[in-house]
Amino acid sequence: MTGPGGVPSTRSGRPGRPADLDVSRAWIVDPESGREGPGELVVRGGILEALTWLDGRGAAGIDDRGVIATPGFVDLHAHLREPGNAAAETIASGLAAAAHGGFTTVCAMPNTTPPVDGPAAVQAFRARVAASGSPVRALPYGAATAGRAGEQLAALSGLAAAGVAGFTDDGSPIHAAPILASLLAYAGMLGLPVIDHPEDPSLTAGAEANEGVVATVLGLRGWPAAAEVGAVARDLAILADVVRDEPRARLHLTHLSVAGSFELVRAARAAGLPVTCDVTPHHLALTDEWIAGARRLAWQALGGAGSGDPSSTGDPWSSGAIVAEPYDTSLRVNPPLRTPADAEACAAALRDGIADAIATDHAPHSAVDKDVEFGLAANGISGIETALGLVLELVDAGRLSLATAIAALTTGPARVLGGEAGAPDGIGGAARPPLGRLVVGAPADLVVFDRSARWTVTRDALLSRGKHSPLLGRDLPGQVLLTLAGGHVGFEAPPT
Numbered sequence: 214m215t216g217p218g219g220v221p222s223t224r225s226g227r228p229g230r231p232a233d234l235d236v237s238r239a240w241i242v243d244p245e246s247g248r249e250g251p252g253e254l255v256v257r258g259g260i261l262e263a264l265t266w267l268d269g270r271g272a273a274g275i276d277d278r279g280v281i282a283t284p285g286f287v288d289l290h291a292h293l294r295e296p297g298n299a300a301a302e303t304i305a306s307g308l309a310a311a312a313h314g315g316f317t318t319v320c321a322m323p324n325t326t327p328p329v330d331g332p333a334a335v336q337a338f339r340a341r342v343a344a345s346g347s348p349v350r351a352l353p354y355g356a357a358t359a360g361r362a363g364e365q366l367a368a369l370s371g372l373a374a375a376g377v378a379g380f381t382d383d384g385s386p387i388h389a390a391p392i393l394a395s396l397l398a399y400a401g402m403l404g405l406p407v408i409d410h411p412e413d414p415s416l417t418a419g420a421e422a423n424e425g426v427v428a429t430v431l432g433l434r435g436w437p438a439a440a441e442v443g444a445v446a447r448d449l450a451i452l453a454d455v456v457r458d459e460p461r462a463r464l465h466l467t468h469l470s471v472a473g474s475f476e477l478v479r480a481a482r483a484a485g486l487p488v489t490c491d492v493t494p495h496h497l498a499l500t501d502e503w504i505a506g507a508r509r510l511a512w513q514a515l516g517g518a519g520s521g522d523p524s525s526t527g528d529p530w531s532s533g534a535i536v537a538e539p540y541d542t543s544l545r546v547n548p549p550l551r552t553p554a555d556a557e558a559c560a561a562a563l564r565d566g567i568a569d570a571i572a573t574d575h576a577p578h579s580a581v582d583k584d585v586e587f588g589l590a591a592n593g594i595s596g597i598e599t600a601l602g603l604v605l606e607l608v609d610a611g612r613l614s615l616a617t618a619i620a621a622l623t624t625g626p627a628r629v630l631g632g633e634a635g636a637p638d639g640i641g642g643a644a645r646p647p648l649g650r651l652v653v654g655a656p657a658d659l660v661v662f663d664r665s666a667r668w669t670v671t672r673d674a675l676l677s678r679g680k681h682s683p684l685l686g687r688d689l690p691g692q693v694l695l696t697l698a699g700g701h702v703g704f705e706a707p708p709t
Contacts, residue, residue, distance in 0.1 A: 231260075231700045232256060232657070232702050233256060234255070235255055235256075236253060236255075236661060237253045238274075239275070239281060239282045240277045240280065241254070241264070241266070242283045243264075243284070244283075245651070248266070250267070252266045252267055252282075254282055254651075256697065258700070259657060259697075261653050278664055279663065280662075280663050280664075281615075281661070281664055282659055283651075283659065284619075284624075284659055285623070286649075287626040287627050287630070288318065289408075289465075289467070289572040290572035291307065291311070291321055291574070291575040292321070292576045292593070293319075293321045294577060295307075296325050297325045297326025298326065300678070301578050301582070301678060301679055302577040304338075304351065305347065306676065306678045307597075307677065308342070308703075309347060309676040310575070310676040311703075312698065312704035313676045313693060314598040314601060315622075315662060315696055316349065316597060317350060317697070318350040319351050319352070320353075320354060320630070321354065322354055322381065323354050323355055323381065324361060324385075327360075329356055330360060331371060331372065332371045335353055339353075347703060348697075348700075350698060352377075352630070354378055354383075355375075355379070355381075356372075356380070357380045357392075358396075361384070363385065363387060363392065366392065366395060366399065369396075369403060373403040373404075379400070379408050379465070379630070380405060380408070383467060385410065386410050386412045386414065387409055393409070393448065393451050394451050394455055397452060397462040397463075401456075404631070405463075406630070406631070408467050409444075409466055410468070411445045411466050412440055413443050414440075416437055416440035417436055420435060420437075420549070421435075422434075422545075422549050425501065425552060433504070441471055441473075441474055441548055442473040445466060445469070445473075445474045448466065453484075453486060462487060464486075465490065465629055466489070466491075467491055467574070468496065468572065468574050469490050470493075472554065475562040489628075490570075491626070492559040492562065493571070493574045494571060494573060494604055496548075497604070498511055499556070499683065500514055500552060501549065502514060502534065503544050503550060504544050504587075506529070506535040506537040506539045508687075510610070511553045511557065512557065512612055514529070514534070515554070541683055542584070543685075544683050546574075557612075563618075564613065564614075570626040570629055571600065573597045573600045574596065575596050576593025576595070576596075577678055578593055578595075593681075594682060595677045595680065595681055595682050598676065598677060599682060600622075603684075604618045604621075605618070606690065622649075623648075624649045626648075627647075627649035630648065658700075660693060660696045661695045661696075664691050666692035667692070668688065669688050670682060670684045670688075670689060671686070
C-alpha cells in the first residue's frame with residue numbers, strides 16, 4: 214500500500230524476508246532507459262513486479278520536487294574498517310549507514326588490519342557481511358600488493374576466484390611503475406579493474422591542507438595540486454603502454470579533485486584509453502575555506518553570476534564568510550578539500566561525462582583519531598549518509614541535473630564495475646539484481662526519498678559509528694524514506 218503523496222508502505226518487510234511495496238504518484242528516475250517522470254512501482258515478494266509511467270491526468274501534480282524513486286545507489290569507495298578498527302566502524306554499522314543513505318551496493322576498500330590480500334580474508338569478509346543481517350550488497354576489493362606494502366603483487370588470481378570486485382591499495386598510491394604496469398596487465402587478464410589513489414607522496418609528505426591562501430593564513434603545510442595531476446599523468450602513461458599488449462586492462466582513478474586531472478582524463482579518453490574516474494560529494498560541495506570556518510557551499514564562494522551570493526569573493530575573511538571555528542578535523546581528508554574552481558571542475562566533469570561516478574570515500578574514524586590537533590588527525594569524512602543531501606544541493610543550485618546526479622550514483626558506478634561484479638547472492642541465496650537498474654522481474658534494488666523534506670545531520674541521526682562530519686547541525690535536502698536491497702528492506706524511515 215502507499216501513504217499520502219506517494220510515500221511508500223511495506224508489508225512483510227522485516228529483515229530476512231522479501232518486501233511487498235507500492236509506490237504511487239512518485240517521480241521515477243531510470244538512468245538506464247534515460248527516462249524520468251511520473252510513475253508507479255509495485256514490488257511483490259521482493260521482486261519488482263511493475264513499473265508504470267503515468268501521463269495525462271494521471272500525472273497531474275507530480276514533479277521532481279517531491280517523492281522520488283530511483284535504482285539503489287552504488288558506492289565505489291567506502292571504508293568499513295573491520296577487521297582491525299571496530300571502534301570506527303563495523304561492517305554491520307557501515308551497511309546500516311549505507312542503507313540510510315540510499316545505497317544498496319557498497320565496494321569496501323581492503324585497507325583493514327589485516328588487509329584483504331588473499332582468499333581467506335575475502336571469505337572472512339563475507340562471513341562478517343552475512344552475520345550483519347543487512348541486505349545491502351558488500352563487494353570487497355582485493356589489495357593490489359601483498360600486505361599493501363607496494364613491493365610485490367598480491368595473490369591476484371586467488372582474490373579474483375574468491376570474487377573481489379577489483380584491485381586497489383587505496384589509502385596508499387601504487388608507488389612503483391613496474392608494479393602498476395604488471396597489476397594492470399594481470400587484472401586485465403582476470404577481467405577486473407585497477408582502482409588507483411593518485412598521489413605523489415614525495416610532494417605530500419607532511420602536507421595538511423590544499424596549497425593556497427587558506428593553508429598559508431592558517432599556518433598549515435600545503436598539499437599541491439601537482440601531487441595529484443602528476444600521479445594521474447604517470448598512471449595514464451603506464452596504462453597506454455600496457456594496453457598495447459593487454460587491451461582488457463582497465464584503470465579507475467578514484468576521488469579526483471583538481472581541474473588538471475580531468476583534463477588529462479579527457480585527453481586519455483579521446484585517445485581511446487580504458488580509464489574511468491569518480492569524484493566525492495565533499496569535493497563537489499565543500500572547499501578548503503571550510504577549514505578556516507566558512508560554511509558556504511562551493512558555488513557560493515565562486516563569486517559572480519550564479520554564486521547565490523553576489524557579495525562573495527573567493528576570500529572567506531574579506532567576504533565575511535567565516536561563521537565557525539577553524540581547524541575542524543572532520544575536514545581533514547585525502548585528497549584535501551580544494552578551491553571553489555576545482556569543485557566546479559568536479560561538477561563539470563560529471564556534466565561532461567568525464568567523471569563516471571560519485572563515490573563517497575566514506576572514511577569513519579574514532580574520536581581517538583579525530584579529536585586531536587588538525588595536522589595529526591586521520592584523514593576522512595563519514596559521508597555515506599550525507600552524500601545524497603550534498604548532491605541534491607548541487608541539483609537545487611543548478612550545478613547538476615537530477616538525471617545526471619542519479620546516473621552518477623547508479624548506472625555510472627555499475628559500468629565501472631562491469632555490471633554484476635564480484636558479489637555472492639543476497640539473503641537466502643536470492644538472485645542478485647542488476648546493479649544500478651530498475652528491472653521488472655528482478656529483485657528490487659531501489660531507493661525512495663523525499664526531495665522536499667530536509668533533515669538535520671546530528672550524531673544521533675547518523676547510523677555510522679564514525680560521527681565526524683563537517684555537516685553536523687546542517688539541514689540537507691532529500692530524506693530517504695525506504696531502501697530496498699535485493700528485494701529486502703535495508704532502511705525504512707519511521708512513520709511521522
